[in-house]
Amino acid sequence: MTKSSRRFNIDRDVAPWTGATRPYDIAKEVAICFLVIGLLTVGLSVLFSSPDDPAVTLKQWAVSTPIDFATTAATELDGTGGTAGYGPPYNTAADGPMVLGISPAKIAGVHIPVDAAKDFVLSPVAALPENPVASQAIATYEAASVEQRQTWAANYDAAVTASTVTTAGGKVIVAPGDYGPVATIVDQLVAMAQSGALDTTMLTQQRFFSTDFTKPLLFISDGSFLANKAAIDHLQGDQWGMMNETGSWPGQAWLWLYTMWYQVPGLSTSDNADLQVFLIIIGLTLLLAFLPFIPGLRSIPRWTRVYKVIWKDHYRNM
Amino acid sequence: MTTATDKNWTRSLRKAGESAFPPERLLPDTQPSYVASWIYVFGALTMAALGVVTATGLVLAVMGPTWWHHSSTGHFINSMHLWSVELFFFAMVVHLWGKFFMAAWRGNRALTWITGVVSFVVSIGTAFTGYLSQTNFDSQWIATQAKDGINSTGGGAVFNVLNFGQMLMWHITLLPIGVGAIVVFHVLLVRRRGVVPPFELSGAKEEVAQ
Numbered sequence: 001m002t003k004s005s006r007r008f009n010i011d012r013d014v015a016p017w018t019g020a021t022r023p024y025d026i027a028k029e030v031a032i033c034f035l036v037i038g039l040l041t042v043g044l045s046v047l048f049s050s051p052d053d054p055a056v057t058l059k060q061w062a063v064s065t066p067i068d069f070a071t072t073a074a075t076e077l078d079g080t081g082g083t084a085g086y087g088p089p090y091n092t093a094a095d096g097p098m099v100l101g102i103s104p105a106k107i108a109g110v111h112i113p114v115d116a117a118k119d120f121v122l123s124p125v126a127a128l129p130e131n132p133v134a135s136q137a138i139a140t141y142e143a144a145s146v147e148q149r150q151t152w153a154a155n156y157d158a159a160v161t162a163s164t165v166t167t168a169g170g171k172v173i174v175a176p177g178d179y180g181p182v183a184t185i186v187d188q189l190v191a192m193a194q195s196g197a198l199d200t201t202m203l204t205q206q207r208f209f210s211t212d213f214t215k216p217l218l219f220i221s222d223g224s225f226l227a228n229k230a231a232i233d234h235l236q237g238d239q240w241g242m243m244n245e246t247g248s249w250p251g252q253a254w255l256w257l258y259t260m261w262y263q264v265p266g267l268s269t270s271d272n273a274d275l276q277v278f279l280i281i282i283g284l285t286l287l288l289a290f291l292p293f294i295p296g297l298r299s300i301p302r303w304t305r306v307y308k309v310i311w312k313d314h315y316r317n318m
Numbered sequence: 319m320t321t322a323t324d325k326n327w328t329r330s331l332r333k334a335g336e337s338a339f340p341p342e343r344l345l346p347d348t349q350p351s352y353v354a355s356w357i358y359v360f361g362a363l364t365m366a367a368l369g370v371v372t373a374t375g376l377v378l379a380v381m382g383p384t385w386w387h388h389s390s391t392g393h394f395i396n397s398m399h400l401w402s403v404e405l406f407f408f409a410m411v412v413h414l415w416g417k418f419f420m421a422a423w424r425g426n427r428a429l430t431w432i433t434g435v436v437s438f439v440v441s442i443g444t445a446f447t448g449y450l451s452q453t454n455f456d457s458q459w460i461a462t463q464a465k466d467g468i469n470s471t472g473g474g475a476v477f478n479v480l481n482f483g484q485m486l487m488w489h490i491t492l493l494p495i496g497v498g499a500i501v502v503f504h505v506l507l508v509r510r511r512g513v514v515p516p517f518e519l520s521g522a523k524e525e526v527a528q
């Protein structure tokens with residue numbers, strides 16, 4: 001069908017306007033808009049300012065909750081830690097979320113390699129200068145078989161999460177057991193973090209200049225410290241956290257539709273939720289974009305008759 | 319003779335530009351009589367908010383990403399940046415719903431609607447990378463949370479939300495250029511097509527004139 005013979009569809013086509021025109025000053029309208037937005041922005045900024053909670057450090061984490069810190073280090077060694085078991089793009093420990101048996105993350109592959117045990121625990125401790133205790137422990141650990149390391153790390157992991165664990169002067173005290181060098185390695189890492197040295201080591205591990213915080217951020221988010229602080233500020237995923245902001249400032253309110261799906265039963269507990277929610281949002285966005293071509297959906301404006309309010313002067317004068 | 323002139327690319331380009339955008343269409347001083355509702359102002363308000371967002375963002379860029387933590391002027395500029403963003407999204411969402419209820423895609427205006435949706439999506443990406451560029455607790459938290467969603471799509475392989483340098487680049491160059499270009503295209507389309515007429519109340523079926 002050619003354009004001219006196509007049937008008129010009221011939700012798609014319009015007859016050209018041949019009616020009256022009226023004077024209109026676009027430049028003035030835009031100028032006034034700038035003034036209004038400018039004044040509103042200044043007014044809101046004076047009244048409400050903006051939030052700025054300082055970034056947290058590995059040091060704060062190790063000082064305020066050494067047991068959580070030591071537990072996280074142990075889980076990176078025994079492979080049960082968040083990053084250690086993450087999968088792509090960091091490592092091959094898992095496949096990533098799947099839909100219909102397909103894991104896009106796995107297809108994309110490992111592009112930001114992170115070896116949690118080595119990068120978060122072993123390398124920093126090995127780099128401690130003039131520390132024979134630390135280098136001896138690392139040497140013993142590396143000389144042992146994979147199974148032996150695993151046994152030590154798992155034993156320590158169990159001990160540091162047991163109710164008998166205590167702290168003394170910032171040091172984590174676990175019940176005696178078969179930990180090999182793991183207890184020493186973790187103790188060294190805790191002390192290193194408490195001194196602040198781990199914060200710089202993890203960044204400069206890479207090179208002098210670094211703007212990439214992947215490793216320290218992954219490590220700190222594997223513990224409970226960051227999440228507990230976020231929960232106080234109602235920022236957790238199941239608290240609609242995605243659209244909130246520290247304090248009571250408005251955050252990314254426009255993400256309401258995205259974060260809503262994480263509250264829906266079924267999705268809120270699904271292991272594949274991240275991918276499922278993403279696909280739902282992609283689908284909805286495509287629906288919105290192609291709405292002008294979707295029969296039924298594109299008739300909603302006509303059925304709801306809101307247009308009669310918008311153009312009420314026009315209809316009154318007809 | 320005429321074929322020779324038609325082969326001049328420059329002349330053809332100028333002619334195409336002139337016929338698509340004669341000055342009185344680009345900047346008209348009259349509008350059809352139905353253009354009389356406060357809802358029409360929200361497109362211009364969105365544009366103005368985008369202007370204030372850009373201006374305050376430029377100031378933050380001049381002084382560097384951590385300036386605002388230790389300067390009260392910087393903090394105020396940051397507040398302006400945040401609040402103009404909130405106004406920008408508010409105005410854009412009202413604009414979107416306004417255009418929806420006017421079915422403003424009618425009469426060859428589908429591309430205007432689509433570029434609007436694209437500008438909405440790209441703006442969300444820009445705001446998101448902005449939150450990652452704050453260099454404070456909020457950016458730490460948002461980065462560690464958002465990584466799972468993005469990694470699940472495979473996008474994490476190239477778009478690493480934990481890499482501050484990369485996110486800052488996206489926030490202050492790539493995405494703003496994207497939003498700006500789409501908005502220019504969007505507004506030119508509006509000028510090209512003119513403002514959509516109201517529904518005919520009779521609902522009479524007619525042949526499409528053209």
Ligand code: HEM
Nearest residue numbers: 358361362364365414417422430431434435437438513514
């Ligand atoms: C960066 C964001 C945006 C800016 C700066 C912007 C700006 C504008 C401006 C200045 C106009 C003309 C004035 C008016 O009718 O309000 C307009 C028209 C329009 N906008 Fe947007 N817009 C944006 C986003 C959107 C979105 C998200 C949508 C819808 C999904 C949209 C859909 C439309 C449509 C369909 C028109 C044509 C209206 C008509 O013919 O009556 N725009 N826009």
